[in-house]
Amino acid sequence: MRDMGTIRNIVILTGAGISAESGIDTFRAEGGLWEQHRIEDVATPEAFERDPDLVLRFYDMRRESIQTKEPNAAHLALARLDREWAGELLIVTQNVDDLHERAGAQRVLHMHGEHLNAWCTDCDARSRWTGPLKQRPACPGCGARALRPDVVWFGEMPYGMDKIYSALRTADLFVSIGTSGAVYPAAGFVRDARELGAATLELNLERSQGSGWFDESRLGQASELVPAWVDELLAPR
Ligand code: APR
Numbered sequence: 701m702r703d704m705g706t707i708r709n710i711v712i713l714t715g716a717g718i719s720a721e722s723g724i725d726t727f728r729a730e731g732g733l734w735e736q737h738r739i740e741d742v743a744t745p746e747a748f749e750r751d752p753d754l755v756l757r758f759y760d761m762r763r764e765s766i767q768t769k770e771p772n773a774a775h776l777a778l779a780r781l782d783r784e785w786a787g788e789l790l791i792v793t794q795n796v797d798d799l800h801e802r803a804g805a806q807r808v809l810h811m812h813g814e815h816l817n818a819w820c821t822d823c824d825a826r827s828r829w830t831g832p833l834k835q836r837p838a839c840p841g842c843g844a845r846a847l848r849p850d851v852v853w854f855g856e857m858p859y860g861m862d863k864i865y866s867a868l869r870t871a872d873l874f875v876s877i878g879t880s881g882a883v884y885p886a887a888g889f890v891r892d893a894r895e896l897g898a899a900t901l902e903l904n905l906e907r908s909q910g911s912g913w914f915d916e917s918r919l920g921q922a923s924e925l926v927p928a929w930v931d932e933l934l935a936p937r
Pocket residue numbers: 714715716717718720721726727728729732794795812877878879880881882883903904905906907908920921922923
């Protein structure tokens with residue numbers, strides 16, 4: 701691993717594993733979300749066209765549930781890093797919960813969208829949304845009854861790719877936390893970061909699918925690994 705003293709610009713990728721200890725189900729674990737629901741029933745544009753009630757009900761339940769959860773020690777540690785890190789930092793999250801923000805992090809990019817946003821497919825506006833969508837409420841901007849969850853479904857383009865790649869181009873360190881490495885393009889960031897010259901570190905419960913691409917893998921619970929890593933990084937040198 702590169703000498704910590706030479707690290708200035710950091711890109712962090714987070715996935716469902718960082719929110720697992722807050723009580724939010726991951727996707728690919730035994731009994732995880734994609735074992736309880738078929739992706740093609742609830743997380744594609746085709747599913748929404750075929751059965752919008754089912755899809756809206758699924759996201760209404762998830763939206764309600766995440767609002768009862770709290771950030772854990774891993775989210776809090778990243779928020780501390782965000783506050784105290786003088787160099788560039790970008791927390792790219794695949795998570796659609798708001799636990800990074802509720803922990804206090806600001807430099808966060810939701811590449812798969814956000815549960816607490818509704819997107820009007822008529823006027824294209826995004827609105828903060830905490831209640832249900834199944835009753836087809838009117839868009840606060842244009843009044844159309846065309847709101848959908850502002851989450852990126854399979855087959856749709858993730859958000860913020862230009863910003864992510866420009867951060868990867870100048871990153872000295874790429875850190876992946878709590879993600880299985882099963883879904884692209886996020887799963888490819890480690891290779892891109894490496895090719896662009898960054899050191900790469902994985903913090904995960906188990907080896908991810910792309911584990912071999914990381915310079916170092918630390919295995920364990922995010923609530924322990926992440927605060928310890930942040931302490932190391934912020935320790936006076
Ligand atoms: N601490 C650290 N890692 C954990 C913990 C924990 N407490 N609990 C689980 N993990 C790890 C798992 O071992 C697994 O490797 O987190 C990873 C979660 O993987 P997934 O369930 O596949 O979630 P994620 O990688 O975020 O999924 C990517 O797939 O369907 C989608 O759009 C959805 O953004 C999501 C994307």
